Amino acid sequence: MGDSNGVTKRSGPTANDDALNHTQQQEKDAAKATEALRKSFRQKYRHVEAIHSQSKPSCLSHDTTESPSFLGFRNLMVIMLVVGNLRLVIENIQKYGVLICIRCHDFRRNDVQLGLFLYFLIPCHFIIAYLIELVAAQQARASRKRIEKRDGTASPTADESLKFQATWQLIWVAHAINITTALAFTTYVVYYHIHHPLIGTLTEMHAIIVWLKTASYAFTNRDLRHAYLHPVQGELDALPLIYQQRPYPTNITIDNLVYFWWAPTLVYQPVYPRNASIRWIFVFKRLGEVVCLSVFIWFASAQYATPVLRNSLDKIASLDYPSILERLLKLSTISLVIWLAGFFALFQSFLNALAEVTRFADRSFYDEWWNSESLGTYWRTWNKPVYQFFRRHVYSPMRSRGWSHRAASATVFLLSAVLHELFVGIPTHNLIGVAFLGMFLQLPLIQLTAPLERMRSPHGRLLGNIIFWVSFTILGQPFAALMYFYAWQAKYGSVSRLVGAGAGTCPAV
Structure with missing residues (x-):
């Protein structure tokens, strides 16, 4: 069809388009030829390769643009932890022999x-x-x-x-x-x-x-x-x-x-979310875990923790602070293992078994407390039944009545500290206040690590997690265990006589 001047329009590509495509193809061919030539040159002149062609920071430097993965270091630490503890197992058995005695109990x-x-x-x-x-x-x-x-x-x-x-x-x-x-x-x-x-x-x-x-x-x-x-x-x-x-x-x-x-909760509700049925195989598996972990805790306490505690008595009596610190460091490993086993046995195995039998559907008994970036996060996530009770019946009512956050938090930790002292001091017949202070003094530590939790930088969160683990594994549980064990021996037996008797049967670790 022609236009008004009788000129016919082309529906296909124009001559200019053909020329442009031809030029682009020539450029591609030239680039390929140049790259092939460079590749042949690089294969020939190996000693002139430009290794340093751009600026790059070290991958562990603070100014690196990409954070490196530490998965390999984590694997290494797990391997070293297993190897180190296996060495302690062999050393312990060589020094003491097998200390497990089923009939040697004091159940009156x-x-x-x-x-x-x-x-x-x-x-x-x-x-x-x-x-x-x-x-x-x-x-x-x-x-x-x-x-x-x-x-x-x-x-x-x-x-x-x-x-x-x-x-x-x-x-x-x-x-x-x-x-x-x-x-x-x-x-x-x-x-x-x-x-x-x-x-x-x-x-x-x-x-x-x-x-x-x-x-x-x-x-x-x-x-x-x-x-x-x-x-x-x-x-x-x-x-x-x-x-x-x-x-x-x-x-x-x-x-x-x-x-x-x-019900596996401390908070009352008229109605709870319920499952439709009970998985009895699930229940037996969880109960089996409770039995196995309980046996492990008993074995670890009798075979490893007790000798360390006994060999610490004379150090405490003579106020030998370097030796006491060494005992704490040695006790920290086994106390952490026992505590982790107890945590899993109670919160993962026993409470899940109890929840299954009662068809209790909300199984959120804990969160990822091991990733805590501050002590405050840890206390909110590791034991959620207790946390939920105090938040619902103490903290929230006080806040609604005009109390400040600090006053309400201090009240919560005060009540929790009293219950901790009752839980530890009453059965050991020694109300020495270590459990009370260990709980109540968490408040300044929480204030200290709270800014690290709010930091967006991963370095601040890493530092907060390190502070949590150090205070938890070294300054917390081992010290409390040492103090209550010493108080028990001082009250129900002669510390010096026990140490003297232990010197013949339990040489220094």
């Missing part, structure tokens, strides 16, 4: 009987807490009926609100007497009448767990009761949606309380 009949008695007595205070809440629920139902009979409102009057507060004061006092009596009685019996520290530790831990659970049961039902009496103000709608499956006061039942008693 009285200790076992009292331990079993307290194990069945402590949950009775749960029943008392249930009866207290049952009375409170009945009163709440009666108050709700009176409120609903009034015209124009479905919430309490000012006088009824004051009455609610007065009633809560009575309920709170009843709960406080109940749980304090349980903990105080158990603490007294363990401290004065149960000699073996293992039985005492298990019994005291059970009492502390029931104490925390009962406190959560009381505080949670108090808020649920208050929301139940204020439906028009929208407080019921502000409750978590999961609570609608069992609204207050239908949750005040004995089966609900028994489930909370066995």
Whole structure:
């Protein structure tokens, strides 16, 4: 088809396009020829290759643009850790022989009987807490009926609100007497009448767990009761949606309380996320891990930790500080291994087995605490059941009432320090305050490492993680173990006689 001047348009490539393509092809051919020529020259003139053609920093320098991977160093450290500990195993057996003796225990009949008695007595205070809440629920139902009979409102009057507060004061006092009596009685019996520290530790831990659970049961039902009496103000709608499956006061039942008693949590809820079925193979695997790790902890404690502790007694008595430091460094390795095994046995194996049996679906018992960039991160992630209890029932209520972050945090660590001292000092019959100070003095260390956690630089986070591990593995657990073992031997035996006897059977490590 022609245009208005009768000139026909070309639909294909023009002559200029052909020339451009030809030129580009010639340039490509020339580049290939040049590269082939250079390659042949490089093969011929090997000694003139430009090794240093651009500026580059060393890969470990701070000004490097790409951070190197340390995977190989990690593998090396794992290999050296295994080799080093194998050497210690061989050295330990050569010096001491096999120290494991199944019959050489100190489980007295009285200790076992009292331990079993307290194990069945402590949950009775749960029943008392249930009866207290049952009375409170009945009163709440009666108050709700009176409120609903009034015209124009479905919430309490000012006088009824004051009455609610007065009633809560009575309920709170009843709960406080109940749980304090349980903990105080158990603490007294363990401290004065149960000699073996293992039985005492298990019994005291059970009492502390029931104490925390009962406190959560009381505080949670108090808020649920208050929301139940204020439906028009929208407080019921502000409750978590999961609570609608069992609204207050239908949750005040004995089966609900028994489930909370066995559930692997310290925080009470009327309803928990539940799995549909129980995987019994999973349960048996986790229980098998608990048994194996418990045997390993017993073996490591008797074969490796005890000789180191015994050979430290004379150093502490003579205040030989260099030798004490050497003992701490040697004890740090085995104490860390025992602690890691105990952590896995409790938080990964036992709690998961218990959660599976109770069909408890939320298995977040810990987070990646080993990557903690500060001590504050560690305390928030390694033992989440305890952290969740204190945050929900101590820290958050104090903050909502106008307390500062530091004051609320100090209160949390103060209460936690008291419980730590009870947990360690009562079964060992030595309230020397080391566990208390070790916990409470975490506050300045947290303040010290908090800026490192907020740093965007990986170097700051690395430094924070190093500080955490050093304070945890050297200055923390080994020192506490050394002090309580020394206090135990000083109280229940002659330290000098034990050291003298140990010199004949347990030479210095």
